[in-house]
Amino acid sequence: MMQRVEGSEFAVQEEISRLTGSVGGSGGALGILLLAALALAAVLAPWLPLANPFHIDLYARFTPPFHAGHLLGTDALGRDILSRLLLGARFSLFVALASALLGLAIGGIVGSSAGYAGGLWERLVMRLVDIFQSIPVMMLAILVIAVLGASQMHLILVLALTSWVRFARISRAETLKMRRQTFILAARAIGASRMRVLFYHLLPALWPSMLTLAALEASRLLLMEASLSFLGLGAQPPAPAWGRMLADGRNYLTVAWWVAVMPGVAILLTVLAVTLLGNALRRLFEEQP
Amino acid sequence: MQRIASRIFDALFSVWALLTLVFFVTRMLGDPTVLLLPLGASPEEAEALRIHLGLNHSLGLQYWNLLRTAVHGDFGQSFLFARPALQVVLERLPATLELAALALALGTVLGVSTGFLLALHPRGWLHRVLSGVVLVGQATPVFWLSLVLILVASVWLHLLPSSGIGGWKHVLLPALSLGCFFTAQIARISESRVREELVRQHVRMGWAKGLPAHVVYLRYVLWNAAAPIVTMIGLLAGEMAGGSVIVETIFAWPGVGRVIYQAIENQDYPVVSAGIVVVSVLVIAINLCADLVCLWLDPRTRRTA
Numbered sequence: 001m002m003q004r005v006e007g008s009e010f011a012v013q014e015e016i017s018r019l020t021g022s023v024g025g026s027g028g029a030l031g032i033l034l035l036a037a038l039a040l041a042a043v044l045a046p047w048l049p050l051a052n053p054f055h056i057d058l059y060a061r062f063t064p065p066f067h068a069g070h071l072l073g074t075d076a077l078g079r080d081i082l083s084r085l086l087l088g089a090r091f092s093l094f095v096a097l098a099s100a101l102l103g104l105a106i107g108g109i110v111g112s113s114a115g116y117a118g119g120l121w122e123r124l125v126m127r128l129v130d131i132f133q134s135i136p137v138m139m140l141a142i143l144v145i146a147v148l149g150a151s152q153m154h155l156i157l158v159l160a161l162t163s164w165v166r167f168a169r170i171s172r173a174e175t176l177k178m179r180r181q182t183f184i185l186a187a188r189a190i191g192a193s194r195m196r197v198l199f200y201h202l203l204p205a206l207w208p209s210m211l212t213l214a215a216l217e218a219s220r221l222l223l224m225e226a227s228l229s230f231l232g233l234g235a236q237p238p239a240p241a242w243g244r245m246l247a248d249g250r251n252y253l254t255v256a257w258w259v260a261v262m263p264g265v266a267i268l269l270t271v272l273a274v275t276l277l278g279n280a281l282r283r284l285f286e287e288q289p
Numbered sequence: 290m291q292r293i294a295s296r297i298f299d300a301l302f303s304v305w306a307l308l309t310l311v312f313f314v315t316r317m318l319g320d321p322t323v324l325l326l327p328l329g330a331s332p333e334e335a336e337a338l339r340i341h342l343g344l345n346h347s348l349g350l351q352y353w354n355l356l357r358t359a360v361h362g363d364f365g366q367s368f369l370f371a372r373p374a375l376q377v378v379l380e381r382l383p384a385t386l387e388l389a390a391l392a393l394a395l396g397t398v399l400g401v402s403t404g405f406l407l408a409l410h411p412r413g414w415l416h417r418v419l420s421g422v423v424l425v426g427q428a429t430p431v432f433w434l435s436l437v438l439i440l441v442a443s444v445w446l447h448l449l450p451s452s453g454i455g456g457w458k459h460v461l462l463p464a465l466s467l468g469c470f471f472t473a474q475i476a477r478i479s480e481s482r483v484r485e486e487l488v489r490q491h492v493r494m495g496w497a498k499g500l501p502a503h504v505v506y507l508r509y510v511l512w513n514a515a516a517p518i519v520t521m522i523g524l525l526a527g528e529m530a531g532g533s534v535i536v537e538t539i540f541a542w543p544g545v546g547r548v549i550y551q552a553i554e555n556q557d558y559p560v561v562s563a564g565i566v567v568v569s570v571l572v573i574a575i576n577l578c579a580d581l582v583c584l585w586l587d588p589r590t591r592r593t594a
Contacts, residue, residue: 127302130299130303131302131303131306131307133524133527134300134303134527134569134572134573134576135303135306135307135310135527135569135572135573136527136528136530136531136568136569136572137527137531138527138528138530138531138532138534139530139531139534139549139565139568139569140310140314140565141531142531142534142549142550142553143311143314143553143561143565144314146553146561147314219428223428223430226430226432227430227431227432227531227532227535230430230432230535231534231535231538231550243430243432246432246433246436247432249436250436250439250539253436253439253440253444254444257440260433260436260440261433261436261437261440263433264430264433264436264437267430267433268425268428268429268430268433271428271430272424272425272428275424275427275428276424
């Protein structure tokens with residue numbers, strides 16, 4: 001038993017450091033700024049003075065960036081790319097955030113209860129976690145979405161399904177470290193039930209590591225959502241999705257590179273911002289004793 | 290020995306769980322006969338096809354059939370090609386292996402050496418530039434990288450072909466796209482591992498004994514840092530499998546990933562199951578190998594719990 005505990009603590013450091021590394025420098029502020037700007041623009045998109053994202057104007061097709069009032073140019077149907085990107089951002093950001101939080105909720109509860117209760121439940125959970133780790137999750141996601149059909153709800157559920165594993169592993173390992181600590185023992189000593197200890201004492205103490213992991217997971221889920229929508233398994237047309245816009249644009253690479261490149265830049269910047277935020281969170285919580 | 294056996298057992302268990310998962314997911318689909326028959330086909334014809342394909346049995350029986358036949362490597366006939374599904378998938382496997390092996394090899398060498406450089410130069414312009422590259426490499430979506438590479442190398446510079454299979458020129462762009470994320474991740478873990486090793490006592494002793502730099506770096510630092518990196522390579526192989534579907538679709542690379550994508554579009558269950566099972570078994574096998582290599586690299590993990 002002892003050895004397993006050591007192994008999992010090692011695994012926590014491993015997991016966190018492998019997700020963030022010590023690369024990245026001090027980009028936290030930059031990340032927050034980027035993300036805040038994007039989120040604000042996405043939320044306010046309907047009220048901003050932008051072209052109608054669904055307005056088709058065949059005379060204006062393939063307008064290059066910075067021409068005729070189209071900041072980022074237009075696509076094959078003459079629709080404004082900037083306003084479509086912002087509309088797509090609403091979808092992508094919401095899906096990534098919702099699935100990361102859902103993954104956190106499931107993984108956090110399952111993992112910490114496994115770590116706290118031990119026994120059969122713990123062994124069952126860890127076996128499930130092992131299985132999920134050895135199965136290529138992207139394959140699973142492609143399969144499930146192809147079968148169930150692409151809707152926002154399905155995307156969130158599938159992405160959460162691929163992400164609860166990491167939350168479960170880390171929350172279990174953290175719980176194992178924590179359950180011998182004085183505040184938990186004290187809570188038990190004054191007669192708190194196991195459930196109460198789990199929900200009122202253990203879970204709140206897990207917040208720092210869970211939040212950090214959630215930011216890092218969100219960036220992974222954003223990429224996955226983009227990949228799925230690239231394959232036509234994301235938001236359905238005419239609703240814009242970044243991955244889909246990029247996929248459509250690749251047919252016009254030779255005549256209008258911006259149609260494919262702009263959504264790509266949007267994805268890259270967003271993922272970068274979320275990653276930087278995650279790194280900053282990690283550093284913030286690590287400095288606290 | 291006991292450890293090795295238990296790892297192998299775990300791997301087999303994963304394969305079983307995978308088959309079960311794939312089965313329940315694919316059977317949630319609609320009726321594939323609707324898509325396979327021409328418009329206006331009679332209900333009797335549809336029923337005949339369902340019986341022919343074994344879709345008329347109960348779910349439990351269908352599941353049992355899948356398990357029983359999968360052990361024999363039989364996933365049924367492809368609805369679309371009217372050939373054994375496994376055959377359709379396996380004949381595409383060499384192309385996928387070629388691509389993945391190159392991406393893995395390229396990514397491991399590049400990633401480990403980048404990580405080493407980052408750890409050896411913890412500050413200065415080299416560190417800044419390299420860590421910036423690594424960060425961007427982590428955030429770059431594989432499909433976008435593919436497109437940019439095509440745009441730059443094929444459309445603008447006319448250096449490399451944009452699609453298909455052929456000589457080394459064809460494999461270069463897809464391998465780069467597929468290996469990018471992998472390389473960045475390997476670089477990160479290598480950096481943190483090597484940095485931890487550099488300050489340890491045995492490394493200082495190596496320097497104190499006056500050993501040449503390459504002996505200290507390779508034998509003392511890299512050897513001890515290797516086990517987690519190998520584990521990581523195994524874990525990332527799964528991510529790479531997902532990426533291969535996209536890369537192969539974009540570059541028209543005739544591999545398993547592309548066949549899976551096409552099969553999903555055509556609701557060709559047997560090929561979907563066979564493809565996903567083959568790729569996943571491959572990934573599970575790679576993970577098993579990584580585990581075994583770790584047992585060999587790090588004697589501490591050999592003790593049985």
